[in-house]
Amino acid sequence: MQKRVMIYAYTNFNLGDDLFIKILCERYPDTQFALYAPREYKYSFRTYENISIYSSDNFFVRLLNYGIRKVGIEHSTSSIIAKNCDAVVRIGGSVFMQKSNWAGMPKYKQNIKEKPFYVLGANFGPFSDDQYYKDHYELFKKYTDICFRDTYSYKLFEDLPNVRKADDIVFQLNNQQPDLSNDHILISVIKPSFRKNLMGYDDVYYERIKDITVQFAKKGYKVTLMSFCEKEGDQEAVEAILHKVPIEIQESVNKYYYKFNIEEALDIVASSACVVATRFHAMILGWVFNKPVFPIAYSEKMNNVMNDIDFQGSYINLKEIGNLNPVEVYESMETNFVDISVQAKNAENHFKKLDGYLLGYSP
Known part of the structure; x- marks a missing residue:
């Protein structure tokens, strides 16, 4: 039965x-x-x-x-x-x-x-x-x-x-997504102040994400700013960052708002050349699809998982993002791969x- x-x-x-x-x-x-x-x-x-x-x-x-x-x-x-x-x-x-x-x-x-x-x-x-x-x-x-x-x-x-x-x-998750061209950088963003412990970090976070976006765009990449959850302010964060992007760079920047279509969202991650992950599952999905991932850890749950898998790549805690050099994020494309077959x-x-x-x- x-x-x-x-x-x-x-x-x-x-x-x-x-x-x-x-x-x-x-x-x-x-x-x-x-x-x-x-x-x-x-x-x-x-x-x-x-x-x-x-x-x-x-x-x-x-x-x-x-x-x-x-x-x-x-x-x-x-x-x-x-x-x-x-x-x-x-x-x-x-x-x-x-x-x-x-x-x-x-x-x-x-x-x-x-x-x-x-x-x-x-x-x-x-x-x-x-x-x-x-x-x-x-x-x-x-x-x-x-x-x-x-x-x-x-x-x-x-x-x-x-x-x-x-x-x-x-x-x-089955990582057999279509073989899509790796022509863009995926940046998952959040609204820090949605979380009580991150009140006051919106401006510095948005500014640094803008700098990372510009860094990749100048290297010839398209950049996709992705919202994982509208109700937690991700979409608002994307718009705030887009308003900071210089006009001459804007045509290289796209936005993607997840709501209903899971498979489409997975394709966006799978087709990226690199994932800059503030969202926890942006980090996990990047590893699932064998992408170099630069984590921006906004909570201990991200640090705990990085410790569990013995992650040796570069990353930053969100509260320290003001100290981040965007060049370090770009260079992580060569070093931040992880084999998650055991996981x-x-x-x-x-x-x-x-x-x-x-x-x-x-x-």
Whole structure:
């Protein structure tokens, strides 16, 4: 009998998180998945017959959720959908960050019924409150399987028997994209101030990205400024940088805004000659497609993964970007290649336990 699985994921049209959903659906074509997400996700995954999108932005659904909150019930539409599924998969990267308004673990998260619950591809933190860690430690005891994507997160919970580690899920992505001409440099950008710890860095970051863009353009390259997630300010960042680019350089600069078309976005990365990656998954995808990657690390999750794979190339932490010489980025095209064949194989281990449940394999 076909199993139904609820997917909990970050559904804000972020390319990295949408790739998680894509990989999950493609790995288990005979499983029917349910995703509570904005209605436009029906367009993003229109070619997948094994996923049903339940619109989170439907007026009546929002009205129902409002009513539920008003009467003090902690359940929501998503939890109602999950009740009608055989299992739950929470797939995503930074899904355990402590928010500034955190005030204890909600009861509905603690109320894990007799239903398999898998956490795949996550990292833990950042967090500032020991109670946040302790509450999750107790919560994780109730889960079926937790597979983190970095050593730091794994070490926090390694004494729990259901906790494992594997390389980021996207490492296993099929890299057989069309053989496209490597005629452009891809620069993935963010709006630093979207993150509280990077308030005040927008101007220096935009200025330096502009300088990097000019450096490559003067060397004869086309440059593509890419937004991975409009809702997190990437698109706004692209426009701000474009306004800084000198007029004589502008015809060498393009922009690409991801929203619905995953395959098109992957083609953009695959056709590049080099990736300048502020986005975490721009870094991973560059390595997947065997491109030299210059990381601009905006969070510890990027540094943690670079440490895990023993990355020896040049990079910069975003808070230090004012010290970056654009020539160093250009020269990294010769030095910043990484062989991720080991990581690609290891990344499949995220699904080791879920394979056992959905496919009947012995984990």
